[in-house]
Amino acid sequence: MPLRMGRVGRPGLLGAVARTAVIAGTATATSNAVDNRARRRNAEQQAYADQQMTAQQPAYAPPPPPPPPSARAPQPGGVDVVAELTKLSELHQAGALSDAEFASAKTKLLG
Known part of the structure; x- marks a missing residue:
């Protein structure tokens, strides 16, 4: 009688579970790698945009606007x-x- 070396044909239940685990693990690893790469790329783009915004800002503060003439100041x-x-x-x-x-006096007063 010949010696059987293993199962021939479709894998058994344990073989199917093992194959599914390998496929799921590979899919998870691939998904995580893609997410990490996208996160790094977004961080680099944000850092570049921040750097460009800093370079475009003026090196000095603009002078404050002149104060409006006071309405209380006598003409x-x-x-x-x-x-x-x-x-x-x-x-x-x-x-x-x-x-x-009233309107004409006000207009005359305000000039």
Whole structure:
């Protein structure tokens, strides 16, 4: 009687489980390698973009804008604009000035 060296034909249950484990392990390793490579590439691109942004920024801070002229500062001739507008508004609310008179006085005062 001849000596059998092993199973001939399809693998048994253990062989199928082993093959599945090898295939799953290879797929996982490949997936992890692809993810790691993508992460490294994204990090390099971000570092390059940050470097380019730093290089494009001016080396000095721009001067601050000049302060707006104060509305409280008296105009030449010593007229306090805010005080005059307040008086006109009070007269208008009291009924001493009509809408047209108030508008024309305000326009005349503001120049």
